[in-house]
Amino acid sequence: MLNKEELKKLFENGDIPRQEDFWQWQESYFHKDDSIPIEHIAYDFTKKADLVDGKVPASQLPSYVDDVLEFGSYAELPQTGEKGKIYITTGDNKQYRWSGSTYVEIDNTQLGDYIPYEGADRTVNLNSQNLQNVKHFYSHSGIQDGTMGLSVINDAAGGFKSNLLIKVSALAGNMLTFTVKLYSYPYEFYEFQINLYRYQENHHEPTVNWKSGESTHIGKIEFYKDPASGDFYVLILGSQLGIFAYPRVAITDLQAYLGDQTFNKDHWKLEWDADASSLILHSATLSEHFKKDSRAVSTHTDQTISGSKTFKRDLNITDDGLGINFEAGNKIYKKGRFRTNL
Known part of the structure; x- marks a missing residue:
């Protein structure tokens, strides 16, 4: 089969291409209905991901994609874990993290004081947490x-x-x-x-x-x-x-x-x-x-102070030179002298 440079020479100005020349040109390309042979595809298929039941296995995902891994039991956890990942044992629904040397169980109640913030990089499910102390900010x-x-x-x-x-x-x-x-x-x-x-x-x-x-x-x-x-x-x-x-x-x-x-x-x-x-x-x-507190209103209104130092509402203040007398009703109460601007 001719290469591109050879094909170009068959269609230069002044040339009269033959039927075989056109066939050569058409055979050099794949039709949209043709299946491209794998040997003509320049790609390293050893790097492709496989599908298992229509899903890519966790082992073939980048580390940052799959931060939560599920296993049937604690015994099935990898011998050496990886920091930053959460390991769930579906048999007892427990969660673990890798400390660097061993698996440490995550206590769900520890999440009760934390609320996801705007811009958080992962989704936190708080449906099972106690949120009774959280206000509703509209x-x-x-x-x-x-x-x-x-x-x-x-x-x-x-x-x-x-x-x-x-x-x-x-x-x-x-x-x-x-x-x-x-x-x-x-x-x-x-x-x-x-x-x-x-x-x-x-x-x-x-x-x-x-x-x-x-x-x-x-x-x-x-x-x-x-x-x-x-x-x-x-x-x-x-x-x-x-x-x-x-x-x-x-x-x-x-x-x-x-x-x-x-x-x-x-x-x-x-x-x-x-x-x-x-x-x-x-x-x-x-x-x-308008409804008002009638008692408070009348009390404050009547307690105006006059030049003779008399409060209304039957409360009188007099100064006998020895002290201040407060008179209310039939009783007199004496108080020691003090300075006043009344």
Whole structure:
């Protein structure tokens, strides 16, 4: 058979190739339907991997590929092991590592304090481990521990905003409470607790417990339902006395009954200057109807100090030159002298 250089000479400019020349050229190449004889393949087949039951045996794999080896019993383990590998005896489901001189059993309970990290180079199965002390981290802003969540979702906005719409993650049968922490420039801070109970597709008497800040800056809080999705919303409206300026908000201290979904921030949503016209109004609470600790409020309100050093609420302070007298009801209590700016 002619080689390539010889074939080229048969097809030079001016040549008139014969039928035999074309045959020579075609016979020099393999057709796609032909089987290539093994002697024409330039490859060292001593390096190929064999298949056993459709799989490559562990003995023919590179060391870094097969880090876990299975054997029927301890007696079947190789006389000399290899560091970095895990040897499993399937008869008793025990695990061993090679110390350099002997096989050392791996205690599964030792894995309980370790969690795979992002970028780990091998997969760790923790299904059989005790993870009761592990928190559920949904994101940088979502932390759940059992049925309590902190910083479920937060947001910030620039400029001036008149309202804040909160989409609440409430499942049917949910009883939940969460705290709204709202900052407004300059130096305004409002904190209040919202309590909801979703019975099937309805909210039952949602309430607002005021914690701190000037509640009169909140005009009212409305509770809505989306007729299409069934989701529930809370709309916080600023009053005429206050508009939210460059606000920051965080939904925190979430407690709920039923459903991990409630603690997942992806099921919550915050929207400034929202249009709630497509929602159905369920109920509304004016700021004067916010629940408060009436005892604490009246006590602090009445304990104003006057120029005569008199506390209201039937508590009087007098100075007779020998000491300070505290008078409450029909009893007088004396205290030694001390300096005061009252």
